[in-house]
Amino acid sequence: MTVDVFFSPSVVDEGAVEGKTAVVIDVIRATSTVVEALSNGARAIFPTPSTEEAVKLASSLGREDTLLCGERKGLKVEGFDLGNSPSEYTADVVEGKQLVMSTTNGTRAFISAEGADRVLAMSFMNLSAVAEALDGVSDLVIVCSGRENRFSLDDALCAGKLVHLLAERRDEELEFNDGGRVVWDLAAKYSVDAEFLKTTAAGKNLLSIGLEGDLDICAAVDRHALVPEMKERTIALAPGQDRE
Amino acid sequence: MTVDVFFSPSVVDEGAVEGKTAVVIDVIRATSTVVEALSNGARAIFPTPSTEEAVKLASSLGREDTLLCGERKGLKVEGFDLGNSPSEYTADVVEGKQLVMSTTNGTRAFISAEGADRVLAMSFMNLSAVAEALDGVSDLVIVCSGRENRFSLDDALCAGKLVHLLAERRDEELEFNDGGRVVWDLAAKYSVDAEFLKTTAAGKNLLSIGLEGDLDICAAVDRHALVPEMKERTIALAPGQDRE
Numbered sequence: 188m189t190v191d192v193f194f195s196p197s198v199v200d201e202g203a204v205e206g207k208t209a210v211v212i213d214v215i216r217a218t219s220t221v222v223e224a225l226s227n228g229a230r231a232i233f234p235t236p237s238t239e240e241a242v243k244l245a246s247s248l249g250r251e252d253t254l255l256c257g258e259r260k261g262l263k264v265e266g267f268d269l270g271n272s273p274s275e276y277t278a279d280v281v282e283g284k285q286l287v288m289s290t291t292n293g294t295r296a297f298i299s300a301e302g303a304d305r306v307l308a309m310s311f312m313n314l315s316a317v318a319e320a321l322d323g324v325s326d327l328v329i330v331c332s333g334r335e336n337r338f339s340l341d342d343a344l345c346a347g348k349l350v351h352l353l354a355e356r357r358d359e360e361l362e363f364n365d366g367g368r369v370v371w372d373l374a375a376k377y378s379v380d381a382e383f384l385k386t387t388a389a390g391k392n393l394l395s396i397g398l399e400g401d402l403d404i405c406a407a408v409d410r411h412a413l414v415p416e417m418k419e420r421t422i423a424l425a426p427g428q429d430r431e
Numbered sequence: 432m433t434v435d436v437f438f439s440p441s442v443v444d445e446g447a448v449e450g451k452t453a454v455v456i457d458v459i460r461a462t463s464t465v466v467e468a469l470s471n472g473a474r475a476i477f478p479t480p481s482t483e484e485a486v487k488l489a490s491s492l493g494r495e496d497t498l499l500c501g502e503r504k505g506l507k508v509e510g511f512d513l514g515n516s517p518s519e520y521t522a523d524v525v526e527g528k529q530l531v532m533s534t535t536n537g538t539r540a541f542i543s544a545e546g547a548d549r550v551l552a553m554s555f556m557n558l559s560a561v562a563e564a565l566d567g568v569s570d571l572v573i574v575c576s577g578r579e580n581r582f583s584l585d586d587a588l589c590a591g592k593l594v595h596l597l598a599e600r601r602d603e604e605l606e607f608n609d610g611g612r613v614v615w616d617l618a619a620k621y622s623v624d625a626e627f628l629k630t631t632a633a634g635k636n637l638l639s640i641g642l643e644g645d646l647d648i649c650a651a652v653d654r655h656a657l658v659p660e661m662k663e664r665t666i667a668l669a670p671g672q673d674r675e
Contacts (some may be wrong), residue, residue, distance in 0.1 A: 197441055198581045337442045338582075340609035365584035365632045369613060372620060388609045 188359055189326045192346050192366035195333035196292075196299035208324045209303035210317060210349065211417075212310065213332035214341040215389035216271050217293020218415075219310040219405045220256075223273035225424055226411040228282030232422040234294040238264050241289040248285060257289035261396045264289070273312075273404045292339075296332035297417055303328060308415035308422060311345055311379050311405065316412045318352035320425060327353075329370075340373075340387040341405075347374025348408075381406040432603055433570045436590050436610035439577035440536075440543035452568045453547035454561060454593065455661075456554065457576035458585040459633035460515050461537020462659075463554040463649045464500075467517035469668055470655040472526030476666040478538040482508050485533040492529060501533035505640045508533070517556075517648045536583075540576035541661055547572060552659040552666060555589055555623050555649065560656045562596035564669060571597075573614075584617075584631040585649075591618025592652075625650040 191207075193199050212218055221232055233248075235241040238257060241264075245255045256269040263270030269280070271290050288294070300306045309317040321327060329349065331342035347370035354361055363371065377383055381402040384390040393399055404410070416425035435451075437443050456462055465476055477492075479485040482501060485508075489499045500513040507514030513524070515534050532538070544550045553561040565571060573593065575586035591614035598605055607615065621627055625646040628634040637643055648654070660669035 192582075194438060194582055195442065198439065198579070335442070337608075338436075338438055338610045338613070340612060343609075343613070364581075365587075366582045368584060369582070369587070369617065372616065373613065376616060 188324070188353065188357060189362045190329065190350055190353070190367045191327070191364040192329045192331065192370050194331050194338045194343065194366060195336040196295045196330060197336040199299040199330055201302045204300055204303035204328050207303050207326040207328045208305045208307070208321065209300035209328045209330055210307045210309050211296045211300050211330045211332070212342045212345050213290070213293035213296055214310050214345050214405055215384065215393060216273060216401055216405060217290040217332065218308045219312055220271055220273045220276060221308050221415050221422055222310055222312045222411050222413065223404065224276040224281050224286060225415050226413055227276055227278040229276065230283060230285050230423065232286045232288050233420060234297045234422065235287060235289045236294055236298065238289050241287045245287040248287065252284055254281065254284050254286050256286050259291060261392055261398065272398060272401050274401065292332040292334055296330050300328070300330050301420070306417040307425065308417065309345065309349065311348070311408045312410040313413055314345070314348055315352060315409045316414050318349060318356060320414045321353060322356065334389055339389055341384055341389050343370050344373050344377055344379065346370040348379065350374065379406055379408055432568070432597065432601060433606045434573065434594055434597070434611045435571070435608040436573045436575065436614050438575050438582045438587065438610060439580040440540045440574060441580040443543040443574055445546040448544055448547035448572050451547050451570040451572045452549045452551070452565065453544035453572045453574055454551050454553050455540045455544050455574045455576070456586045456589045457537035457540060458554050458589050458649055459628065459637060460517060460645055460649060461534040461576065462552045463556055464515055464517045464520060465552050465659050465666055466554055466556045466655050466657065467648065468520040468525050468530060469659050470657055471520055471522040473520065474527060474529050474667065476530045476532050477664060478541045478666065479531060479533045480538055480542065482533050485531045489531040492531065496528055498525065498528050498530050500530050503535060505636055505642065516642060516645050518645065536576040536578055540574050544572070544574050545664070550661040551669065552661065553589065553593065555592070555652045556654040557657055558589070558592055559596065559653045560658050562593060562600060564658045565597060566600065578633055583633055585628055585633050587614050588617050588621055588623065590614040592623065594618065623650055623652050
């Protein structure tokens, strides 16, 4: 199995993902929020690059069943229904709804992976479910969202924990690119918990805007056993997946 | 001391380097070649983004004292005087010459760092000299050239070895960005030698084009005690530096 890990969407071109399965990671917080939202009954999530496009798409979908979600600099966009805290995406808020979501880094990562055969969304919250869903995959690309296209330790650690699980599930050797080797080492060294996340740049940013509570959820490994998949820029439960 | 490490030039904007000292790394091979060339008496090196610009600049400088140097896909550009193998830059070839140099990743990294107060060039070959030259610096940015803007393990390890040396030289704590933490861990784990470089993506590429001999020079830690510095897109020995 080949495993290529990229630390930011800006370096992922068509050639990097073509014919492969892609896993998109944005631990703090887009993919954590996606997992929480789908688990709580959201029907679908539409990642959009800009807040303007989000507003436009939400209007065209009809505002009745649609929530407008997203952040800029970590905080809810003014006039939007929801920000990017997983804890906002409770069943009574999102069940049966479709979510138009614009986040700074996560959306960019999803779009960068569009050329892949399959695009899955992962955070610590659905790590084992994604590892299982990758059984039989021979070429994997992991796209870390990073922060403004820069390396983000939380995403890299999450990628590393995934490749450790893949190694446990398979007899074959994993063939890494340089990025894959680094995340392997990271996962061997660090454990996942909210305290660790607080030491990362993305975690520090949440602390600074008073949202450190989000880190407890983002660090909750295997909180949900579901796999979000994006098709034609719509993220929903992967085929064959049930809501828990 | 703050230490921000970036794994590719594409994420380095003006704001990232302004008011700081930047160290540019392209172990395989641009900064290794720069160090070797200056050590063997080259007067100055002009990094240029494209081969066309390199040809143009070389003509305007006068071809008598100027060598046209550079690679594409690792190999010497057709019609150029030299490729990007440090071993080509011997004293009898480069002494007293100015070099116009176009390399895929290294040039891009130098240009990305231009907004810094100082821009130094480093490889394993002048590691200790650069560490020493950074005494008194309080804000450091390390720009790894990477490969096509992607993470490159050889550059990251070199960055890590530098920060270990800085930590030894200073009483104060180093404050890292997420990238800095990763290179610190890498340097604690891996030793520098040609065998290690062969396992990196850039090293494998050299093997595939028959240039693995370059890796012995690129892995020669502290082969030279000099510090190249770029000013106005001209790389020469830093002020106060003597050729060994």
